[in-house]
Structure formats: structure tokens, C-alpha cells
Amino acid sequence: MNTLARKRHHKAAPLLLVLALLALITGAAAFAAPSATATAEASADDVVAGERLFAANCASCHGLDAEGQDGVAPSLVGVGAAAVDFQVGTGRMPMQASGPQAPAKPVQFSQDEINQLAAWVASLGAGPAIPTAEQVDGSLGDAANGMEVFRTNCAMCHGSIGGGGALTQGKFAPSLLETTPEHIYEAMLTGPQSMPVFNDANVTPEQKRDVIAYLEAQQAGSPGGLSLGAIGPVSEGLWAWLILLGLIIASTIWVGARSS
Amino acid sequence: MGAKLNNAAAGTANYVDERTSIGGFVKFFARKLFPDHWSFMLGEIALYAFIILLLSGVFLTAFFVPSMTEVHYEGPYETMHGVAMTEAFASTLKTSFEVPGGLLIRQIHHWSALLFLAAIMTHMCRVFFTGAFRKPRELNWLVGFTLMILGLAAGFTGYSLPDDVLSGNGLRIIDGVVKSIPLIGSYTSYWLFGGEYPGVDIIPRLFTAHVLIVPGLILALVALHLFLVFLHKHTQYPGGGKTHKNVVGLPLFPVYTAKAGGFFFVVFGVVALVAAVFTINPVWNYGPYDPSPVSAGTQPDWYILFVDGALRLMPGWVFGLPLEWEIFGYTLSMNILLPAVIIPGLFFGIIALYPWLEAWATGDKGEKHVLDRPRNAPVRTGIGVAMIVFYVILVIEGSNDIVASLFHLSLNDLTIFFQWTIFIFPPLAFWITKRICMGLQRKDRELVLHGHETGTIVRHENGEYIEVHQPLDEQEVWLRVNYDNRKPLEIEPEFNERGVRRPGYKWDLFKQRLSKFYYEERVEPVTWEEYQEAQRHHGPSEQGKAEAVEAEHADERLNKEWESVDKAESTDK
Numbered sequence: 001m002n003t004l005a006r007k008r009h010h011k012a013a014p015l016l017l018v019l020a021l022l023a024l025i026t027g028a029a030a031f032a033a034p035s036a037t038a039t040a041e042a043s044a045d046d047v048v049a050g051e052r053l054f055a056a057n058c059a060s061c062h063g064l065d066a067e068g069q070d071g072v073a074p075s076l077v078g079v080g081a082a083a084v085d086f087q088v089g090t091g092r093m094p095m096q097a098s099g100p101q102a103p104a105k106p107v108q109f110s111q112d113e114i115n116q117l118a119a120w121v122a123s124l125g126a127g128p129a130i131p132t133a134e135q136v137d138g139s140l141g142d143a144a145n146g147m148e149v150f151r152t153n154c155a156m157c158h159g160s161i162g163g164g165g166a167l168t169q170g171k172f173a174p175s176l177l178e179t180t181p182e183h184i185y186e187a188m189l190t191g192p193q194s195m196p197v198f199n200d201a202n203v204t205p206e207q208k209r210d211v212i213a214y215l216e217a218q219q220a221g222s223p224g225g226l227s228l229g230a231i232g233p234v235s236e237g238l239w240a241w242l243i244l245l246g247l248i249i250a251s252t253i254w255v256g257a258r259s260s
Numbered sequence: 261m262g263a264k265l266n267n268a269a270a271g272t273a274n275y276v277d278e279r280t281s282i283g284g285f286v287k288f289f290a291r292k293l294f295p296d297h298w299s300f301m302l303g304e305i306a307l308y309a310f311i312i313l314l315l316s317g318v319f320l321t322a323f324f325v326p327s328m329t330e331v332h333y334e335g336p337y338e339t340m341h342g343v344a345m346t347e348a349f350a351s352t353l354k355t356s357f358e359v360p361g362g363l364l365i366r367q368i369h370h371w372s373a374l375l376f377l378a379a380i381m382t383h384m385c386r387v388f389f390t391g392a393f394r395k396p397r398e399l400n401w402l403v404g405f406t407l408m409i410l411g412l413a414a415g416f417t418g419y420s421l422p423d424d425v426l427s428g429n430g431l432r433i434i435d436g437v438v439k440s441i442p443l444i445g446s447y448t449s450y451w452l453f454g455g456e457y458p459g460v461d462i463i464p465r466l467f468t469a470h471v472l473i474v475p476g477l478i479l480a481l482v483a484l485h486l487f488l489v490f491l492h493k494h495t496q497y498p499g500g501g502k503t504h505k506n507v508v509g510l511p512l513f514p515v516y517t518a519k520a521g522g523f524f525f526v527v528f529g530v531v532a533l534v535a536a537v538f539t540i541n542p543v544w545n546y547g548p549y550d551p552s553p554v555s556a557g558t559q560p561d562w563y564i565l566f567v568d569g570a571l572r573l574m575p576g577w578v579f580g581l582p583l584e585w586e587i588f589g590y591t592l593s594m595n596i597l598l599p600a601v602i603i604p605g606l607f608f609g610i611i612a613l614y615p616w617l618e619a620w621a622t623g624d625k626g627e628k629h630v631l632d633r634p635r636n637a638p639v640r641t642g643i644g645v646a647m648i649v650f651y652v653i654l655v656i657e658g659s660n661d662i663v664a665s666l667f668h669l670s671l672n673d674l675t676i677f678f679q680w681t682i683f684i685f686p687p688l689a690f691w692i693t694k695r696i697c698m699g700l701q702r703k704d705r706e707l708v709l710h711g712h713e714t715g716t717i718v719r720h721e722n723g724e725y726i727e728v729h730q731p732l733d734e735q736e737v738w739l740r741v742n743y744d745n746r747k748p749l750e751i752e753p754e755f756n757e758r759g760v761r762r763p764g765y766k767w768d769l770f771k772q773r774l775s776k777f778y779y780e781e782r783v784e785p786v787t788w789e790e791y792q793e794a795q796r797h798h799g800p801s802e803q804g805k806a807e808a809v810e811a812e813h814a815d816e817r818l819n820k821e822w823e824s825v826d827k828a829e830s831t832d833k
Contacts, residue, residue, distance in 0.1 A: 166662070244378070
């Protein structure tokens with residue numbers, strides 16, 4: 001093998017090539033996309049950029065005008081920026097495959113791109129806006145009140161502390177134990193997928209914050225130890241049979257092994 | 261020093277003995293023989309779980325307030341600040357968060373309750389599958405069965421005491437079930453709750469049941485259960501020298517007392533370990549009881565799950581016909597009565613009466629002290645497995661929402677699947693189990709008659725190949741042939757010689773049919789004649805044996821030869 005070929009076939013060559021390409025792309029993107037640090041307010045540029053992103057990534061189902069298609073995808077006119085921030089920000093959209101419900105998955109866009117998409121969708125018709133940092137700050141809420149709001153409005157699907165639960169025909173209420181405060185707030189506001197809308201007349205913004213405070217208290221863990229999924233007595237029963245009785249029966253065999 | 265101590269002990273023992281004559285009892289118990297097997301300790305687990313329950317329960321009663329008076333929470337737990345609740349719930353929170361060690365003891369109490377029922381049912385399965393319920397132990401089976409029911413009652417009354425949302429929903433379901441009973445339902449519900457549900461009486465009443473009535477009854481029946489074990493003597497697994505007339509084992513003292521005493525600490529240790537690491541019944545998550553909220557994952561503790569499962573499985577309409585009937589202005593809810601009262605009633609009824617059912621089929625009046633190997637009672641084993649499958653389907657259906665979300669299944673399809681399989685799987689399980697048992701019996705026959713396969717094949721000089729079998733030793737043979745060869749009952753004819761119908765014929769006919777179901781199809785144990793015959797004809801001849809011994813080491817010799825060849829080659833290089 002001559003020296004040239006040896007260099008060309010170096011082990012690290014493909015990796016280096018990919019890295020170089022990545023650097024090129026991100027570099028280009030950094031130049032192309034204007035930095036979004038300036039303001040949270042949607043600028044006209046954001047709307048234009050958002051429309052372009054929408055046409056490329058969402059329009060195949062929702063249509064170029066975002067008015068949706070019967071039986072395929074709903075109209076997005078009037079859903080507001082909050083809906084976009086929730087659906088795209090949790091990775092539910094763009095949807096990967098049709099099924100009972102769109103599951104959360106790794107997010108496909110940067111926050112800037114999500115903001116651009118949100119700006120464009122918000123420009124189509126009035127709808128709920130992305131909540132402010134103060135609105136979703138759990139430390140300002142009352143966790144005890146949040147408990148009462150949660151268990152009257154949310155627990156029947158999400159479980160007593162938000163561990164999640166099943167709905168009909170393969171749909172489900174996801175676990176809330178790792179959801180961000182913004183997304184919890186937006187979900188209540190916009191009612192994604194099977195979830196009903198809890199508008200501000202129904203559950204006031206203060207109450208929404210209380211719910212966030214309650215859920216944040218749950219995310220801190222259970223005072224009793226590991227929570228076994230926080231899904232109630234079924235996992236406790238399974239544990240009692242497998243671990244508790246299992247360990248003890250194993251020890252009866254050990255004790256009984258030294259028999260007459 | 262040692263002599264002094266011995267004298268002191270002897271002196272004390274003598275002092276007590278002279279005043280109570282207890283020495284005779286101690287001697288009797290210490291010398292009582294028990295056969296040894298790990299599966300005989302399953303009931304012991306239940307007993308120890310019960311002792312742990314008593315100990316931890318006494319601690320909890322020191323802090324629990326069985327009252328439904330409304331208070332506002334002022335303790336340290338953040339998500340309950342200022343929330344209105346009953347004193348029962350508030351005191352449970354106080355026990356959990358303010359009493360030192362309170363939460364650990366609560367968790368120990370609850371975990372050992374789950375263990376108590378699990379151990380009881382495992383013990384019942386052991387007794388069932390080995391036939392330990394046969395004469396003279398039928399009554400003790402009934403005592404044990406009652407203990408299981410009392411265990412369910414103890415569990416359910418305790419589960420409801422903290423007055424949280426989860427257990428309140430459970431209580432609401434029980435209220436509905438009680439109300440579905442015709443005629444007496446509504447009155448019973450009013451009587452239980454002291455008026456319209458939930459009222460303010462139920463917690464104090466459940467408390468009395470939970471800390472006094474039920475444990476008192478359990479304690480008394482445990483004493484009876486153990487007394488009967490002593491009276492009947494313990495059963496033993498089949499094997500050489502073990503008959504229905506003897507007990508082969510060790511005396512209670514010193515080996516078993518040490519084992520059993522140590523085992524208590526093993527059980528307590530494992531329960532404490534699990535209770536220290538895993539949360540159970542986090543009532544602070546569920547919140548104080550309020551009839552309006554019902555959260556996802558609302559299930560009873562596992563031992564009541566089968567009732568919940570039956571309720572979830574039951575359709576409201578069958579083939580277009582409603583199951584809720586209105587008769588003369590009274591509502592009869594078959595959709596609740598059937599799954600929550602009739603089905604569990606039948607299920608438990610069969611369990612309770614099973615010893616008599618089988619006694620009718622065998623017609624055997626003798627005492628049985630040697631256990632059956634499950635394979636030697638194929639129909640019984642099949643029935644047991646079918647009942648377990650039935651029960652497990654109900655438990656899984658009771659957890660259908662958890663199963664659906666865990667495995668990404670459709671809740672509706674899961675329920676429809678179980679609505680069909682509850683009729684299909686248990687009979688299928690019965691049939692498969694019976695076939696497996698009979699297959700194992702045939703294998704036993706084969707082994708007794710022909711011996712173990714050795715994997716050694718010998719070729720005679722005349723070119724004939726024979727496979728060498730190793731005959732079983734005496735213990736192995738005993739285990740495989742020593743079981744009852746039961747046949748269907750023969751009954752007297754319906755009419756006597758004068759053509760008069762015999763009274764009691766129908767009852768006999770029923771027993772005969774039952775007997776045919778059990779024993780018509782059977783694999784009979786190898787008889788002495790068959791065994792002798794097999795030894796003579798199929799057993800290896802002297803020449804064969806000698807050749808087998810020679811062949812036994814053929815592998816080693818061959819290996820050695822190869823090694824020497826290898827060595828020779830390596831020295832060549």
C-alpha cells in the first residue's frame with residue numbers, strides 16, 4: 001500500500017469528514033439566522049422565517065395556509081403561539097407516524113426556530129401567547145391549592161401526582177414528572193391532542209401556577225423512598241410478590257437447604 | 261461460672277415446673293417431629309408477617325385518630341398546607357412526617373400486609389397442589405381458608421383508615437357492591453355507613469374492625485390452625501420409608517426452633533429493608549377524601565384487584581341486552597352483582613369446599629399423611645392451574661389501565677381480549693396442565709422400567725448395537741411408584757334384584773361422574789410384577805454390563821491416546 005492511499009484510508013477520515021461538514025453547516029447557520037437574543041416580541045422577520053419553516057416542515061399535513069385537511073391535520077388558525085411552542089417544543093410535532101396519539105420525542109428545532117414558527121402561526125389569528133417566566137414560576141404559587149386544583153381537574157387522567165395514565169383506544173395521558181413549567185402551562189392553555197382546554201376562566205392563571213408549584217413539589221421525589229413509578233397500588237403489589245416474597249422464599253430455600 | 265449459670269437455669273426451670281407442671285408440655289413440644297422442606301415454611305412467612313403487623317400496628321394506634329371531624333392541616337407537608345381534611349387523614353400525615361420513625365413503621369405495616377396475603381395464598385397453593393388438604397386435614401383447610409378471608413378483611417379495613425382519596429374511592433365501590441345485593445343491599449349500606457354514604461361513622465367503625473375484631477379472630481384461628489397441625493402431625497413429601505403411618509423428620513428442638521426463630525428475623529429484615537427503600541401508599545399524594553375526584557391508577561391493594569378486575573371486565577350490555585333490570589320499580593344491577601358478588605362467591609366457595617369435592621371423587625376414607633407429587637394428581641393440578649389463570653386474568657384486567665399505558669396497548673382492546681379469554685384460557689390451562697402431568701407420569705414409568713439413559717452405546721462383536729441404561733436406585737424407584745392408583749368409582753346398580761329403585765342412587769351417580777372426570781384417563785404406577793418383568797427382560801445382561809463398564813472409560817482412553825499422539829507430533833517439531 002503506498003503512502004498516499006494509506007493517508008486517504010486513515011481510520012479517522014470519515015469521522016473528520018463528518019465533523020468538518022457539521023462545522024460548515026452550523027457555521028453557515030450561525031451566519032444565516034439572525035441572533036434571537038434581542039427581544040421575545042415577534043418581529044416581522046420572524047414571521048417571514050416562520051412561514052418558510054412551516055412550508056418546509058408542517059405544510060404537508062396542515063397545508064400551506066395552515067388551514068388543515070379533513071381527517072389528516074387540524075387547522076392552526078387561532079391556536080396561538082402557546083400551542084406551537086408546546087407541540088414543537090416537546091417534539092410532538094412534526095409527527096413521525098400516524099397513531100392513536102403523537103408521543104413526545106427529541107425536539108427537532110432550535111428554540112429560535114420554534115419562536116419563528118410560533119410567530120407565524122400567531123399571526124394567522126388571535127390565540128393564547130407563550131406564557132411569561134413569572135406566570136410559570138412555581139415558587140410564586142401555592143402548592144396546597146395546586147394539589148386541590150390538580151386532583152379535581154387533572155388527576156383523573158394524569159394520576160394523583162402526574163405519573164400518567166391510560167385513555168381509550170391506545171391514547172394516554174403522559175407522565176408530568178419531567179415536563180417543564182412552560183409546557184405544563186401551555187398544555188393547560190391549549191389542550192393538546194386528547195386533553196381538554198383549561199382556559200383562564202376555567203382555571204385562572206394563578207391556579208395554573210399553583211398546579212406547577214404542586215407538580216414541582218412532586219418532581220422533588222417521595223418522602224417515603226423510591227416511588228415505583230407513582231402509579232398506585234398495582235406496582236406496589238407487583239413489588240410485594242416479586243421482591244418481598246421473592247427474597248423471602250429465596251431465603252426459605254437457603255434455610256431449608258441444610259436439611260436432614 | 262458455667263456451672264453456676266446452669267444451676268441458676270435449672271433452678272428457675274424447676275421453680276416454674278413445680279408450680280405449673282409445664283415440663284411435660286415442653287418435653288412434648290421439643291420432641292415433636294417435623295419433616296423438613298423449604299415449602300413448609302411458606303405458612304411460617306404468613307405467621308411472621310402477621311406478627312410484624314401486630315407489632316407495627318400497636319405503634320400506629322398510638323398516633324392514629326379514628327375520627328371524621330374536619331380539621332385544617334397545619335403540619336410541615338407543603339402541598340397540604342391549610343387543606344381541609346378529617347382528623348384520621350391529618351393524624352396519618354402527622355404519623356408520617358412528625359413522629360420520628362413513623363413513616364418507616366407505616367411502610368413496614370403496609371408492606372407486611374401485602375406480604376401477609378401473598379404468603380397466605382402461596383401457602384394455600386402449596387397445600388392444594390400437594391394434596392395436603394385430604395383427610396384428616398379438611399377442617400384445617402377450612403380454618404386456613406377463613407384466615408385468608410379474614411386477611412382480606414383486615415387488609416381492606418386498614419387500607420381505608422387513612423381516609424384518603426384512593427381508599428375512599430375503594431370504599432365507594434364497596435358501597436356500590438353492597439347496594440347491588442337484592443332486597444337487603446340498601447339497608448346494609450345504610451347500616452354500615454350509619455346513613456347515606458360516606459357519613460361520619462365509617463372510619464371509627466372500620467377502626468374497631470381493623471384493630472380489634474379482625475385481628476382477634478385471626479389470632480384465635482391461627483392458634484386453632486397450629487393446634488390442628490400439631491394434632492394431625494405434619495405431612496411429608498413422598499420418598500423412601502415415608503408412609504401414611506409415620507413421620508420422618510427432626511424434633512422441633514433444637515434445629516427447628518433455631519431455624520424458625522432465625523427465619524422470623526430474616527422476614528422482618530427483608531420487610532424493613534423494602535419499607536425503608538420503597539414508598540407504599542403515599543396518602544400525601546392522594547390527598548384527603550372527597551367524593552368528587554377519582555385519579556388515574558385508582559386501584560385497590562393487589563389482593564382485592566381481582567374483584568376490581570371482574571367489575572372492569574363486565575360489560576353493561578350482553579348481545580344487546582342490558583344487565584341492569586328494573587323489576588316492579590326496584591333496580592337489579594346484574595352488571596355489579598354478578599362480577600362483584602356472585603363470581604367471587606363461587607370462586608371462594610369452590611376453594612373452601614374443594615377437599616370434599618375431591619373426597620367424593622376418590623371415595624377414599626383413609627388418612628393421607630404423605631403428600632402427592634402434583635403430577636400424580638393431574639386433574640387436581642389442572643384445576644388448580646386453571647383457577648390461578650382465572651384469578652390472574654382478573655388481576656391483570658383490574659390493572660388494565662396500567663398494563664395498557666405500560667405496553668402501549670389499547671385499553672378497550674385489552675378488555676375485549678380478556679372478556680373472551682376469561683372463558684378460553686382457564687379450560688385451556690386445565691387441559692395443558694393435565695397433559696403435562698400425564699406426560700411426566702409416563703416419563704416416570706419409563707424411567708422405572710428402563711432406567712436412566714447413560715448415553716453409552718455398545719456394539720457387540722456380532723455387530724448388534726445396544727444402548728446401556730443405568731437402573732434407578734431404591735429411593736428413585738420408591739418416589740416414582742409409590743402413589744395411589746385411583747380408578748373411577750364402581751357403584752351399585754340403580755335397581756335391586758326385585759326391581760326396586762335404590763335410594764341414594766342419584767347421589768352415587770353424581771359421585772361416579774365426578775370420579776370419571778378425575779380418574780377415567782390416568783397413568784398407572786408401575787406394579788411390582790411389571791418391575792420384575794422389566795428387570796428380567798429389558799435389564800442388561802451380565803455380558804452387557806461388563807461391556808458397559810468397559811465402554812464407560814472408552815472416552816478417557818481415546819483422549820489419552822490422542823494426547824500421546826499430539827505429544828509425539830510436538831516433539832517431532
